[in-house]
Structure formats: C-alpha cells, structure tokens
Amino acid sequence: MxxxxxxxxxxxxxxxxxxxxxxxxxxxxxxxxxxxxxxxxxxxxxxxxxxxxxxxxxxxxxxxxxxxxxxxxxxxxxxxxxxxxxxxxxxxxxxxxxxxxxxxxxxxxxxxxxxxxxxxxxxxxxxxxxxxxxxxxxxxxxxxxxxxxxxxxxxxxxxxxxxxxxxxxxxxxxxxxxxxxxxxxxxxxxxxxxALSPIETKEKYSILKGIRAKGTVSLYADNKPVTVKEGEIQFSDKRLSGICVFDISRTVNEYMVYKKANNIKLCIDLMPEYTESDLWIYMKKCKTLFSNDKTSSLLTGALNKKLARAVAAYAGIQDKLCKTLSGNDMKDLINAVKAFTFMPVYSDNFNSAQxxxxxxxxxxxxxxxxxxxxxxxxxxxxxxxxxxxxxxxxxxxxxxxxxxxxxxxxx
Ligand SMILES: Cc1cc2nc3c(=O)[nH]c(=O)nc-3n(C[C@H](O)[C@H](O)[C@H](O)COP(=O)(O)OP(=O)(O)OC[C@H]3O[C@@H](n4cnc5c(N)ncnc54)[C@H](O)[C@@H]3O)c2cc1C
The missing domain is CATH 3.50.50.60 (FAD/NAD(P)-binding domain)
Structure with missing residues (x-):
C-alpha cells in the first residue's frame, strides 16, 4: 500500500x-x-x-x-x-x-x-x-x-x-x-x-589549441554590431571559451535560433589598446626589423607565436617574407589583428553550459x-x-x- x-x-x-x-x-x-x-x-x-x-x-x-x-x-x-x-x-x-x-x-x-x-x-x-x-x-x-x-x-x-x-x-x-x-x-x-558556454566555430585552427589571449570579442548579426565583451579568450581547435566568450554565448545562441539573424560572426580584437594607425607604425618598424623572416614575425613582440601564425594565415599572407609585404598585405594583417573573425555554430546541447x-x-x-x-x-x-x-x-x-x-x- x-x-x-x-x-x-x-x-x-x-x-x-x-x-x-x-x-x-x-x-x-x-x-x-x-x-x-x-x-x-x-x-x-x-x-x-x-x-x-x-x-x-x-x-x-x-x-x-x-x-x-x-x-x-x-x-x-x-x-x-x-x-x-x-x-x-x-x-x-x-x-x-x-x-x-x-x-x-x-x-x-x-x-x-x-x-x-x-x-x-x-x-x-x-x-x-x-x-x-x-x-x-x-x-x-x-x-x-x-x-x-x-x-x-x-x-x-x-x-x-x-x-x-x-x-x-x-x-x-x-x-x-x-x-x-x-x-x-x-x-x-x-x-x-x-548560456555561459563555450562557442563552437566553423573555423578550425589546430595550432591554437590551449592558447589564451586578452582582447575584445564583438558579436555582429545581420552585418550590425550587437555587443562587445572584453577579457581573456581561450582558443581550442574548434571552439572559443573564457569568461568574455561565456558572457556573449547566450546572445549568440539567441540571435542564431530565436532571432534567426544572418551572417552572425565574432570578431576578436587581439590588440584593443592600439588603433589601426598605431599598428601601422608598429608593423612598419617590425617589417625592417624582421625583413628576412615570415610574416608572423611582424607580430612576434605583440602576440603569442602560434596566435601570430594563425592571424597571418587568416590574412592569407603567412608564406610571405616581411620584406616582400605590400601596403595591402600590411592592411590585411592589421585587419586580421583587429578583427580575427569566427563563425559560430549553434549547439543546442547543454553539456558545457553553466x-x-x-x-x-x-x-x-x-x-x-x-x-x-x-x-x-x-x-x-x-x-x-x-x-x-x-x-x-x-x-x-x-x-x-x-x-x-x-x-x-x-x-
Ligand atoms: C559547473 C557550474 C559552475 C557554476 N558556477 C557558478 C558560480 O560560481 N556562480 C554562480 O552564480 N553560478 C554558477 N553556476 C550556475 C548556478 O549553479 C545555477 O544558476 C544555480 O545552481 C541555479 O540554482 P537552482 O536551484 O535554480 O538549480 P539547481 O542548483 O540546478 O538545483 C535544482 C535541483 O532540483 C533537482 N531537480 C530537478 N528536477 C527535479 C524533479 N523533477 N524532482 C525533484 N528534484 C528535481 C535537481 O536534482 C537539483 O538538485 C554554475 C553552474 C555550473 C553548471
């Protein structure tokens, strides 16, 4: 009974x-x-x-x-x-x-x-x-x-x-x-x-696994800025994490699933304290300093070595020597540092969501x-x-x- x-x-x-x-x-x-x-x-x-x-x-x-x-x-x-x-x-x-x-x-x-x-x-x-x-x-x-x-x-x-x-x-x-x-x-x-979860990305950078960097993460949807968070970003081969990524993840998911926005992307500014013109001056100097080295060397004094290589690859100039970089190459590299871009992939599983x-x-x-x-x-x-x-x-x-x-x- x-x-x-x-x-x-x-x-x-x-x-x-x-x-x-x-x-x-x-x-x-x-x-x-x-x-x-x-x-x-x-x-x-x-x-x-x-x-x-x-x-x-x-x-x-x-x-x-x-x-x-x-x-x-x-x-x-x-x-x-x-x-x-x-x-x-x-x-x-x-x-x-x-x-x-x-x-x-x-x-x-x-x-x-x-x-x-x-x-x-x-x-x-x-x-x-x-x-x-x-x-x-x-x-x-x-x-x-x-x-x-x-x-x-x-x-x-x-x-x-x-x-x-x-x-x-x-x-x-x-x-x-x-x-x-x-x-x-x-x-x-x-x-x-x-919410408060890592963000899976379409891009895969095996080289970035375990790398951490400080910066800002900006979310764009429908080609408009939505929100920005600042802090430490942790890279894995196909996912981003870290407190600022966790904080932005719910908005990413909301825009992907409920607002059905298009062209959702995350742009990471790896050197937010520096303007594009600051970077132009800095990189011009480094171009001479590292003239016979590969492009990523331009960022040796600023970014983690593996991150610099991934950024140079993102800019499409990783195989060039510094001395051969054109003005447009330099601009592409600066853009890559200021807006290292990832496309988020929605995952509706709650496994790593806090x-x-x-x-x-x-x-x-x-x-x-x-x-x-x-x-x-x-x-x-x-x-x-x-x-x-x-x-x-x-x-x-x-x-x-x-x-x-x-x-x-x-x-
Ligand atoms: C790994 C991790 C770390 C976190 N760290 C922090 C932190 O440091 N600071 C912070 O602010 N937040 C943190 N959070 C978030 C925080 O834990 C939650 O927001 C909070 O616990 C929610 O409290 P709650 O009582 O609503 O739910 P819970 O704490 O999840 O409690 C719900 C309870 O209900 C029970 N239950 C569920 N269904 C039934 C049912 N049908 N019948 C009977 N019982 C049921 C569950 O077993 C559970 O014991 C963290 C979350 C995770 C996963």
Missing amino acids: KEREIIKIAVIGGGAAGLTAAIKCAEKFGGRNVIILERQMNIGRKLLSTGNGRCNISNKNISPEHYHGDKNIINSVLSDFSYKASKKFFADMGLLFRQDSEGRAYPYSNQSAAVLECMLSRLNCLGVKRSCSFKINSIVKNKNHFEIYAENVTICAEYLIFSCGSAAYPSLGANTSGFELLENLGIPKPKLFP VCAGGYDSDTIDPETLMSRKINNLFVCGEMLDADGECGGYNLHFAFGSAMKPAKYIK
Missing part, C-alpha cells in the same frame, strides 16, 4: 533555490510544515561544483544590467534581494563572504561545501524534512491541494515551490523534468537555450510573487525562470533571491 503524507509546503528540487525557499518557509511556518523533494541521491550537487568548487556566491555589483531575460522578474527579485541582503542571509547561517578585487563574493573558506553545509545545518535546526532520490511521476491539482505521486508515496501539499533548475550541465544530474511536470499541469514549456537562458517569463509567472498566473499556490524560482546572469556570482544570487519570494507570499 502507498504511504500518504500531508504537508503545507513541498519544495521540488533541493538546489540553491530550493534550499533557500525551504529555509525561508520553515522560518515562517516551522520546519515540520516544509518538505524538500530531491530527484537525485544528494541535495545541492550543482551548488558543490560552482566556481570550480569555490562557489562564486554573489557579487558586490549586483544590478539588473548584469542579467538577460524577463526584466519584470529580474527587477522584482533584485529589488528585494541586494548584495547586502545576501550577505546577511548567509551571515545568519554562520557563513562569511570573501570579496575579490572585481566584486565577486566567495565563501570565506573558498569552499562551496561550506555553503551547502551551512544551509543543511540551518535546515536541520529548523527541522525541515528532506526526501532524496524522490522521483515524481505526476502531480495533480485538486480543489485545495496538490497530490504528488511518486513510486511508493503520495504527498498532498497546499503549496508547491518548483526549484528544479535547468538542463545545464547534465553531468551533474541536471535535466528538464521540472518543466515537464509543469507542462503536465497545463503550464507550457518555455523556450530554453544554453546555465540555461529562457525559462518562465512574466506572462506565465507573476513577477512580484513568483506564483503561477494559471495555478494558485504554485511558485517557481531559480533557474527555471527567464533570468540568466553574467559570470561572476550573478546566477546564484538570482537563485537565492528568487527563492525568498514564496515564503513572503504564502499565507
């Missing part, structure tokens, strides 16, 4: 958002009124892997401009949950922050495990129940409550909080089962696409309460919502902040 449990609030998904939602609800209604239902064997698996095990938990510069997605939801969450509020939320659990020079906040111990342990310990103190390896088959909404059907148990809950995350990084157990449960309840699945863009927007979810517009007493928080931030602690901050909402509005 199936066991039947009755509870006030069921939190579906025990990640960053779910743990926060459970803590806030338990503080208001008592732990015995809250249960966390986690599909995986352990709670907080993704949280443990964040920031390379250091967990970039928040950022001093939190503001909507660091996010993409539904502005109503983003503004509503961030206006309730500032960086200061995040510091206090964690300090109340005994967790201190350490901030780096760019405003990124980490747990003082630099260990993501510390974040999870403080949250679990708070949940234990509050007496919140947790059920792991909990595989939900279906959910039915009755007049006054939800019935959650799993293999050996049915749970009746007055309120549901969905915090199932997204399919980003499936090697950490992520999938879209939360969206499918909501779809069965009549809430259509939103568009979802990878987050998922898209999600439920304010047509589906009320931005103030984060309750479904269609189904009363059903809340959604965390990465399931249409909000994705840049690298730097913005995504976890949003997950924690959005999860403050249900407790505020549940009666």
Whole structure:
C-alpha cells in the first residue's frame, strides 16, 4: 500500500533555490510544515561544483544590467534581494563572504561545501524534512491541494515551490523534468537555450589549441554590431571559451535560433589598446626589423607565436617574407589583428553550459510573487525562470533571491 503524507509546503528540487525557499518557509511556518523533494541521491550537487568548487556566491555589483531575460522578474527579485541582503542571509547561517578585487563574493573558506553545509545545518535546526532520490511521476491539482505521486508515496501539499533548475550541465544530474511536470499541469514549456558556454566555430585552427589571449570579442548579426565583451579568450581547435566568450554565448545562441539573424560572426580584437594607425607604425618598424623572416614575425613582440601564425594565415599572407609585404598585405594583417573573425555554430546541447537562458517569463509567472498566473499556490524560482546572469556570482544570487519570494507570499 502507498504511504500518504500531508504537508503545507513541498519544495521540488533541493538546489540553491530550493534550499533557500525551504529555509525561508520553515522560518515562517516551522520546519515540520516544509518538505524538500530531491530527484537525485544528494541535495545541492550543482551548488558543490560552482566556481570550480569555490562557489562564486554573489557579487558586490549586483544590478539588473548584469542579467538577460524577463526584466519584470529580474527587477522584482533584485529589488528585494541586494548584495547586502545576501550577505546577511548567509551571515545568519554562520557563513562569511570573501570579496575579490572585481566584486565577486566567495565563501570565506573558498569552499562551496561550506555553503551547502551551512544551509543543511540551518535546515536541520529548523527541522525541515528532506526526501532524496524522490522521483515524481505526476502531480495533480485538486480543489485545495496538490497530490504528488511518486513510486511508493503520495504527498498532498497546499503549496508547491518548483526549484528544479535547468538542463545545464547534465553531468551533474541536471535535466528538464521540472518543466515537464509543469507542462503536465497545463503550464507550457518555455523556450530554453544554453548560456555561459563555450562557442563552437566553423573555423578550425589546430595550432591554437590551449592558447589564451586578452582582447575584445564583438558579436555582429545581420552585418550590425550587437555587443562587445572584453577579457581573456581561450582558443581550442574548434571552439572559443573564457569568461568574455561565456558572457556573449547566450546572445549568440539567441540571435542564431530565436532571432534567426544572418551572417552572425565574432570578431576578436587581439590588440584593443592600439588603433589601426598605431599598428601601422608598429608593423612598419617590425617589417625592417624582421625583413628576412615570415610574416608572423611582424607580430612576434605583440602576440603569442602560434596566435601570430594563425592571424597571418587568416590574412592569407603567412608564406610571405616581411620584406616582400605590400601596403595591402600590411592592411590585411592589421585587419586580421583587429578583427580575427569566427563563425559560430549553434549547439543546442547543454553539456558545457553553466546555465540555461529562457525559462518562465512574466506572462506565465507573476513577477512580484513568483506564483503561477494559471495555478494558485504554485511558485517557481531559480533557474527555471527567464533570468540568466553574467559570470561572476550573478546566477546564484538570482537563485537565492528568487527563492525568498514564496515564503513572503504564502499565507
Ligand atoms: C559547473 C557550474 C559552475 C557554476 N558556477 C557558478 C558560480 O560560481 N556562480 C554562480 O552564480 N553560478 C554558477 N553556476 C550556475 C548556478 O549553479 C545555477 O544558476 C544555480 O545552481 C541555479 O540554482 P537552482 O536551484 O535554480 O538549480 P539547481 O542548483 O540546478 O538545483 C535544482 C535541483 O532540483 C533537482 N531537480 C530537478 N528536477 C527535479 C524533479 N523533477 N524532482 C525533484 N528534484 C528535481 C535537481 O536534482 C537539483 O538538485 C554554475 C553552474 C555550473 C553548471
């Protein structure tokens, strides 16, 4: 016979958002009124892997401009949950922050495990129940409550909080089962696409594998500039990565899939501090200095040797000697340095994406309460919502902040 449990609030998904939602609800209604239902064997698996095990938990510069997605939801969450509020939320659990020079906040111990342990310990103190390896088959909404059907148990809950995350990084157990449960309840699945991911390219430069360079990456679509990011670019034979590439990846995917733009390209400026005329003067000097060497030598004093060779190949003059370069050759080389161009290839797999863009927007979810517009007493928080931030602690901050909402509005 199936066991039947009755509870006030069921939190579906025990990640960053779910743990926060459970803590806030338990503080208001008592732990015995809250249960966390986690599909995986352990709670907080993704949280443990964040920031390379250091967990970039928040950022001093939190503001909507660091996010993409539904502005109503983003503004509503961030206006309730500032960086200061995040510091206090964690300090109340005994967790201190350490901030780096760019405003990124980490747990003082630099260990993501510390974040999870403080949250679990708070949940234990509050007496919140947790059920792991909990595989939900279906959910039915009755007049006054939800019935959650799993293999050996049915749970009746007055309120549901969905915090199932997204399919980003499936090697950490992520999938879209939360969206499918909501779809069965009549809430259509939103568009979802990878963000904060490396970008695959049509061009293949085996020579560039493992090379890193500082520069700017500009995205062009339909022959117009879209956005520019600056930072370290990491090259692989057929992919670009690095924080600035991660930050631009969601816009690349959006233009490729949803805006159906043409002629999408990424132009890398490998020497952004130098104008074209600066480079002209510099290269003219190097042409004399390296007159009997191959073209890439013109860039010996400026770029990584392999990168210089790839740039010279891109300009189509790699086999010439410096002394034979014409004015047009020099111009082509300068263009190659200032706009080393790659064509992105869309990949809809989430394998290396840190987050998922898209999600439920304010047509589906009320931005103030984060309750479904269609189904009363059903809340959604965390990465399931249409909000994705840049690298730097913005995504976890949003997950924690959005999860403050249900407790505020549940009666
Ligand atoms: C490798 C990596 C590093 C990252 N580093 C950072 C970082 O340093 N800083 C930062 O801000 N962001 C980082 N992120 C992003 C950040 O981890 C996410 O934005 C954040 O975890 C989202 O929180 P969430 O609670 O919505 O989802 P999750 O943390 O993914 O939690 C969702 C939980 O729900 C469970 N679940 C799913 N479906 C069901 C179901 N049907 N029933 C029950 N349970 C279910 C999952 O198993 C999971 O435990 C990183 C992401 C990755 C992949």
